[in-house]
Amino acid sequence: MPRTLRALGATLACVAVTTALTGARSAPPTATAAPDIPVAEVRAHLDELAAIAAANGGNRAHGRPGYTASLAYVEEQLAAAGYVTERQPFDYGGTIGYNLLAEWPDARTDEVLMAGAHLDSVGAGAGINDNGSGSAALLATALAVAESGTAPERTLRFAWWGAEELGLIGSRAYVDDLNDLELTAIAGYLNVDMIGSPNAGYFVYDDDPAIETVFTDWFDARGIPTAPATEADGRSDHAPFAAAGVPVGGLFTGAGSVKTAAQAAVWGGTAGRAFDPCYHRACDSTTNINATALDRNTDALAHGVWELAGL
Template sequence: MSYVSSRTVGRTPRRSWPRKVATATAAAGAIVGLLVSGSGPASAAQPHAPSAAPPATTLAAPDIPLANVKAHLTQLQSIATANSGNRAHGRAGYKASIDYVKAKLDAAGFTTTLQQFTSSGATGWNLIADWPGGDPNHVVFAGSHLDSVTAGAGINDNGSGSAGVLETALAVSREGLQPTKHLRFGWWGAEELGLVGSKYYVNNLPSTERAKIDAYLNFDMIGSPNPGYFVYDDDPQVETLFKDFFAAKGVPTEIETEGDGRSDHAPFKNVGVPVGGLFSGADYTKTAAQAQKWGGTSGQPFDRCYHSSCDTTANINDTALDRNSDAIAHAIWTLGTGTTPPPGTSFENTDNVNVPDVGAAVESPIAVTGRTGNAPSALKVGVDIKHTYRGDLVVDLVAPDGTAFRLKNSSSSDSADNVIATYTVNASAEVANGTWKLRVRDVAAQDIGFIDSWKLTF
């Protein structure tokens, strides 16, 4: 059936659309490049480079000294001991913990900010530390919660993550690192009361600033005494980064499920920031299979002192603390300086491609490079198609292996102009690297248009 017979008589006539470049050619089997002088025919649609070009080299992360990380834990234990045995929100021990971390970072050349909030009638603080330099539009962010429960000193939960992040930040200073991305570190308050500090930070961060965070990495309990090696599975690139790090050391990993959504990555994830992280286990029981591959004691919790008074400096496994601290540094160095584009990187094609009236489908390509593993489960596809009757159009995303994802069907009742939208595609079964295509077909007569631009955001 022709859509023409079902349309309203007297609809908007064809119009001539402006072009950013000359009319795009669609010659089969050949691609004509622009001349060096810039004159001559326009090229067929060519993929543009990523919006944030990766650096040319990857810097290896330094070893994070275990002794330094444990020294921070000793200080946090001393602070708790001097303040009723804990470092909980609203207590003197928490404020002393924040002051200790801030003093270390100030001396190392970081720009630090204390963010004050109120919860349960008491004042709390988040500490944010920015390392000077790097692209401010591409932020790599590592964080951990610094507060304990009132029952104990909280040395594993979460002095361990806080100390690992702190010592990695200090290593950035010692090495004089000049990252291509901007590095930011955070220590959150009142996590034990329901992620209060990190929620406050995220909720008060303008959306334009949230969009600049390429990855938030969370480290909560990384030195459990009967440890497992758990990796967050939220962002495929970050997940693979950590898995590969441990695999190179002969350490098997599992996907983290015990604390999923229960730590400070959750507020970031909920507003669309790519997240990842590490965890060594809390009060879940280690299975026989886990004990066989990781050592330790099966039938016992990963941390028998979870949220208890015995969570002291004696409640730490040095090997787990050492490995996980080194993994933090590896992630910061790789995402901050490496050739792999961070989560949130966009690949865009801005060349025009004509869409013929009642013609064959046309395609606009984007070459994705530098990724690891598969595409994300929430791949963002931004589409800008200029057309005088959008109901004519069928739009698909085509993966490198030819798999097509329908973005838009044709509809005789959709009489508006243009297709300007962002679609979310579960492309997690597809390899990320390769040539992706936007395929557009006009299935009915009378109207014309063109692909203006489109982009993929990983």
Template structure:
């Protein structure tokens, strides 16, 4: 609060003060616009609790959460139960790939303008060789916690919010392609933006922002600039994650990524910390992609950036 400067009180000031006390506004002044709801901090402990559940599911189901395997369906059931309890309208979309049944999970938050839909999504499946905790339990857990935070805070955005967990991404973006290809042209046009989160907790992380749509890109960059973290344009995953079908259909897309098998340069290590000459994720598509394969700081920062973008773009 700014302290007032001592001095002579004018009659006008007295009138203004009385008017402010009795009406909540200064006479003659336009009422202040209602401020948009600020994005909440996404509790990283909650995100990590979801990752622990994904790890337990994988351990109990042959060590993985891959398409067509019991671990994937159990992961989907876990996410769906959380969303149903929180008041979302959930839809399970079924498809077939490689002779195996796959599923997408879509969750709509009631309210908002359904002609302006903001979507946030991630792929829920992993590869058969490991539990897939960074790839992509990290994105899936953060998107889930963002959705649960929407419910917990009873956020009522101007635009309609939709969250998605895709199946069979590791088999060639099958689930997200299925979803987009089954949208009517009218429903496709209603999506104002799709935000993708794939590998956001890499153990030797970089901070990469998709550059596909200028508005979405700026939203993420503004967040990271605000916390003093430099970013680079994401190139390693171009066309290799679930934003690609949306982009091909003309939907504005964006997202975050902390790196996979590419090597962190000396310049990047100087900027972000970590180890130069080492992969961003040495356990990419491997059995060691467990809950031990997560950088908590990267997971926390990207989760908060996710929430910031959802709130900013939907308000």
């Protein structure tokens, strides 16, 4: 990965970052509450991703034109909002893929908070829940940061990962390319992968207690019960960060596992049916989205970014 973005958050040659999110967050209390991001804005990004897939063979998979066009769409939105963007190339199976990194140029410290989502789909379909939902929510959150006009305490770096569906290839390439100083500078990583499942549950990653609490407190305040995201353990782009010792957290509404009767009693929906019946199938289209779950999880993500970045 070129060093351009790293230079914005890596003037730490003489000062080792010793704080972390586990146990006690070093970021100060949030000055303002995170915005309520209209779900219509997130749906508009999903519509664009669906149109891109439709115009490019029906998918947005690694190495395919639909992925390249999806990357360009997200990149254009971010650059127009004032982000410093960068494509990180990686090779998988002889095909070059790309991650997209976007860093907000204003921050009060060099400590980094990252948030990410995979942008690729499987080859079978457009991947609107998996993972257009996370990608669109992440984009809407990044644009809300730009609109806020507030400089965060921590440097904010957003990432859209390539080739997740082939084995976390893009995020693993990113983490593997970091040197020790760059890795230590990352105080936490937030992951959003499938947050609009039609038969939704409300799952929160339980890898790091401090990050988990930020999210569960948000849901608790709204009377929405949550559960640990065990189905996502090791299966999404937080895994390379966790393996490298970075505190991680995230949100998830369920994939191919079946919703139990007890879960349906708590969250509604249909017991005995998968959280996402279209998981990795051609029917993962814009009709495969639970707008309420998408709305809640986008706002929860924004809250996490505001709280943990010190906006």
